Amino acid sequence: MSGSAGYDRHITIFSDQGRLYQVGAYTAPVRRRSTITFHAGKYAFKAITAANITSVGVRGKDCAVVLTQKKVPVRPASAAIHARTSSLSPLRFSYVFKLSPSVGCVMTGSIADARASVMRAQGEAAEFRYKYGYEMPCDVLAKRIANISQVYTQRAYMRPLGVATTLVSLDSEFGPQLYKCDPAGYYVGYKATASGPKTQEALNFLEKKLKNRDCAEGDWKDVVELGISTLSQVLSVDFKKNELEIGIVGGPRADGQAGTDSEFRVLTEDEIDERLQAIADKD
Template identity: 80%
Template sequence: MTGSIADARASVDRARGEAAEFKYKYGYEMPCDVLAKRLANINQVYTQRAYMRPLGVATTLISLDDEVGPSLYKCDPAGYYVGYKATASGPKQQEALNHLEKKLKNKDYAPGDWEEVVELAITTLSTVLSVDFKKNELEIGIVGGPISENSDETSPAFRTLTEEEIDERLQAIAEKD
């Protein structure tokens, strides 16, 4: 989420409610593209009603589906949603998108395993912000990576990387340079 904290909280609560209602009604988890479309429709209604203030938040949705595989969608306050290979949000969004576009040009997805994808994300942030990061300055979440730090088994669940794992990725980036 990028934008107003209060609007982000309201949007997350609404998304959770929509996903729970979908699961109750149909008996399976709501696909990411369906949730993105629903949130975009809700946001679009907020822009048309005179008595409702538009939500000032951009939402990025990430999922790992058994049928579709990994999915990444972004919804904006105007009610527009689109799927991406990689995306960014925030003040330097366009610079980050340009960097990612150069790196992923003519590719269907980011090549390599989860470690190389995380390194691409760190490199993009570092390039756009002109900052060399330390392990305690980053918080990284992954979906579909290893269950734990020293495990070869993968999990479809979301988890955050430990500072040691982030430090390993920073060291790998430093060795490439």
């Protein structure tokens, strides 16, 4: 037991408020000389906001979309280092990933943890496909990711990954799917959701737009434009085509032919620019 706090501060033991220090955004009061000071630790959830990137997921009638800011780290001032980094591909800093042909995701938080989590999820999806002969459903994959994350909270030597995972898929039985998993092992389906430092502002905006609706109205273009408008509104930014990453299921075909594609794909910069122009024309 901690003499000053009056309870055990081990990171894998629940605090007096029912939270785990390792994963919960918790601030514990400690009395010292009749004053109360507050000590805050570095938690997995704080790593999500520390990346300073906000992501949004929106489910439509026939599609589901994930969007995030595209940020490439500032290049160093040194001429020698600049020469080595000038040819870096923005794909190295992408937060949108394809987990299986039918499931994609956007990761919010530490990029290193995001890549580790994505590799594990891709392996789980591939193993499921090999074992059962069909693609792993989005809800099953979300549950598996959440279960793995929860195990990380049980042992002090296992660090929870500081990322939130938002998955989308177009299910043949249930239609568009949107799930979000957090570092504590909690997952749930949404009509629309957000992650990052502007989560609450984005949720407030989306709640007004989707009030009394089961999903976003319109085709994939309208759903993408809603996602872009959400990020633009909460961040007070007029985005350019190279400042956004957008993943979609039920969107336009990659080969340019008519119809929609049930597989997950990332929109090109030209496709993003078309949606930005459409938003500008409406305004």
